[in-house]
Amino acid sequence: MRMVERNRIVTDRLCPLAFAFAGLAVAACTVTTGAGSDARDGSVSAIGQEAGMGDDSSLPPNASDAGNMSDDGSSPGTAVGSADSSSRTSGDAATVATPPPDYVWYVLDETQGSTAHDSSPNHFDITNLTGVTWSEGANFNGSGCGSTTVTPAYRSLPLTVSAWLTPNMRTDAPNTHAIQPYPQNALSDDIPGVGGYSLGLNVWSKGSALAFQGLSDCSVGLCAARSTQNTQDADGGPSCTSAANCNQGFVAGNQYFVAVSIGPVGDGSAQAPASVYVNGDIFDQTTAGVESARSAPPIYLGCVNGDTGYGTARLFDGRIRDVRVYKRQLAADEVQQMYLNGPTLQAPAQADAGSSDAASD
Numbered sequence: 186m187r188m189v190e191r192n193r194i195v196t197d198r199l200c201p202l203a204f205a206f207a208g209l210a211v212a213a214c215t216v217t218t219g220a221g222s223d224a225r226d227g228s229v230s231a232i233g234q235e236a237g238m239g240d241d242s243s244l245p246p247n248a249s250d251a252g253n254m255s256d257d258g259s260s261p262g263t264a265v266g267s268a269d270s271s272s273r274t275s276g277d278a279a280t281v282a283t284p285p286p287d288y289v290w291y292v293l294d295e296t297q298g299s300t301a302h303d304s305s306p307n308h309f310d311i312t313n314l315t316g317v318t319w320s321e322g323a324n325f326n327g328s329g330c331g332s333t334t335v336t337p338a339y340r341s342l343p344l345t346v347s348a349w350l351t352p353n354m355r356t357d358a359p360n361t362h363a364i365q366p367y368p369q370n371a372l373s374d375d376i377p378g379v380g381g382y383s384l385g386l387n388v389w390s391k392g393s394a395l396a397f398q399g400l401s402d403c404s405v406g407l408c409a410a411r412s413t414q415n416t417q418d419a420d421g422g423p424s425c426t427s428a429a430n431c432n433q434g435f436v437a438g439n440q441y442f443v444a445v446s447i448g449p450v451g452d453g454s455a456q457a458p459a460s461v462y463v464n465g466d467i468f469d470q471t472t473a474g475v476e477s478a479r480s481a482p483p484i485y486l487g488c489v490n491g492d493t494g495y496g497t498a499r500l501f502d503g504r505i506r507d508v509r510v511y512k513r514q515l516a517a518d519e520v521q522q523m524y525l526n527g528p529t530l531q532a533p534a535q536a537d538a539g540s541s542d543a544a545s546d
Contacts (some may be wrong), residue, residue, distance in 0.1 A: 268349065268464050268524065281522040285533070288338065289510035291486065292532040301331065301486055304512075304532045309335050311486050322349070322506035322528075323487070327357075330370075330487030330500060339374055339382070339484065340476045342457050343514040346384055346397075348372060348442035349528040351504035354437035355389040360498035364408045365428035368489035370397040370501040372508055374482050375490045381476055383489060385501065386435060386443060393435035394425055397445045400459055401472045409433065410461045411469040411538030426533045440504070442524045447473045448514040460517070465524030467517070 290304040291311070296319050301311040310503040316329020350371055359366035369375070369385035375398060392408040402413045409425040411433070425431035435441065443461040451457070460468035483490070486508070489502045507528035515523075 206307040207285050262535075265434045265436070265439075266442065266464055267436065268442050268527075281518045283519055283522050283526065284436055285438075286509040286511050288336070288512045289484070289508065290532075291505075291508040292529050293319075293506050293508065294529075294531050295319050295323075299331070302532065304535060307335070308535075309333050309484065310443045311484075314486070316500070317487065321530075322351075322504045324502050324504045325487045327353070327355070327497060327500045330485055332376040332485045334481045335374070336484065337478050337480060338512060339510065340478055340482055341512075342447055342473070342475060343449045343512065344382060345444065345446040345511040345513065345515040345520075346372065346382060346509070347442070347515075347520070347523060348508045349440055349442050349506040350386045351440040352386050352388045352393075352435065352437055352501075353503040355387060357389075357497045359389060359392075359428055360495050361428075362496070363405055363492070364396070364398070364403070364489075365406055366394055366409075366431050367396070367409065367498050368393065368495055369398045369403075370489040370499055371487070371505055373485040373489045375396070375485070376477075376479065376482065377490055377492045378545075379477050379479075381482070382445075382447075382473075384443065384445065385489065386441060387502075388435050388437040392425075392430075394431050394433055395443060395461070395463065395468070397461060399447070399473045399476060400445070400461070400469075401456070401474070402469065407431075410471070413471065416454065437503075442528075444514060444515070444520045444523065446515045446520060450475055454466035460520075462517075462520045462524075465521040 240484040286305050288305055288307060289309055291301050292304055294300055295301065298319075299312065299314040299317075301314060301323060303311075311331040311333045313333075314323070314331035315328070316326050317331075318324045318326070348371060355367070360368070363377075366389075367385060367387040369383035370387070371385045373383035373385075374381040375383045380399055383396075385396045387394055387396075395402060396408040397410055398408060400410065402408070402410050407425070407428055409431055412423055412425040412431075426435045442462075442464050445459065446462070447459040448457050456472040456474060459473040460467060461470050461471070487505065489495065489499045493501060509523075
């Protein structure tokens with residue numbers, strides 16, 4: 186088993202749930218999570234709190250202040266807190282059930298090769314990854330990605346998508362093609378000209394943006410969570426008003442837990458309630474629309490789609506870990522518990538129904 190770095194708290198959590206879907210079953214499993222997953226550079230986390238100085242009696246798990254982010258697009262204000270070991274202790278034991286994902290689960294604990302195994306009952310393995318190396322997740326260098334096809338259920342609501350993302354500093358300029366400043370290029374089901382529910386986090390020399398396609402904050406020309414301010418956002422004003430003026434305080438080299446939870450569409454409504462979380466805390470309260478159904482939609486890991494009009498901007502540059510898709514709207518306390526648990530470090534053993542041989546990871 187891979188050695189876990191010194192500052193990580195490892196929790197072994199028995200998963201008593203077994204899934205049965207389309208003739209497949211997931212065996213009872215032990216999931217290893219890192220409740221103290223580190224920022225890659227180990228540097229200063231939110232509001233100037235140094236890693237290793239965390240005092241859980243005085244700081245929330247995400248010691249960040251979304252209200253102090255810069256709006257000028259030139260330099261970040263208060264940085265969004267990285268998901269580092271300073272903000273959790275061994276006292277952060279699981280108190281809210283967070284069952285394994287029922288639709289997609291890319292733990293990304295592989296050590297070599299071009300395959301990302303799906304630990305959900307659906308086994309949507311991605312077998313054609315390029316531009317990736319393996320070390321505590323999938324490390325994309327901005328030159329490649331991979332994809333597979335999934336079922337129509339991905340493009341229906343309710344839905345929750347989450348991932349642990351460590352963006353690198355991008356050296357390419359923000360693009361001017363379609364979705365700006367950068368498309369949602371970490372996990373995507375985007376179909377050009379149609380849309381989808383897709384996630385991206387990018388940092389460049391003059392800004393940073395968290396984007397999720399499908400939200401009302403995302404449109405052609407500007408796609409960034411919280412770009413449309415509303416009364417439920419507590420930061421006092423948008424931090425991304427245009428593609429040229431967009432800085433949400435994310436820092437290259439820091440790891441962030443991002444989750445987007447979307448509810449069902451209400452009767453007589455074309456919109457569903459949606460919440461965006463960063464490191465377990467609310468980042469945006471907004472709405473989401475219903476995307477067009479497709480019989481076999483794609484799912485991309487490490488890029489938005491195959492549209493070369495984006496150039497290199499279509500590709501994610503950084504580390505991705507523990508990608509999850511649930512076909513339900515996770516509650517705020519469930520999302521918070523996922524953050525406290527840290528990223529899953531080792532995929533659970535799996536077996537096809539009627540077989541005793543665990544699937545190889």
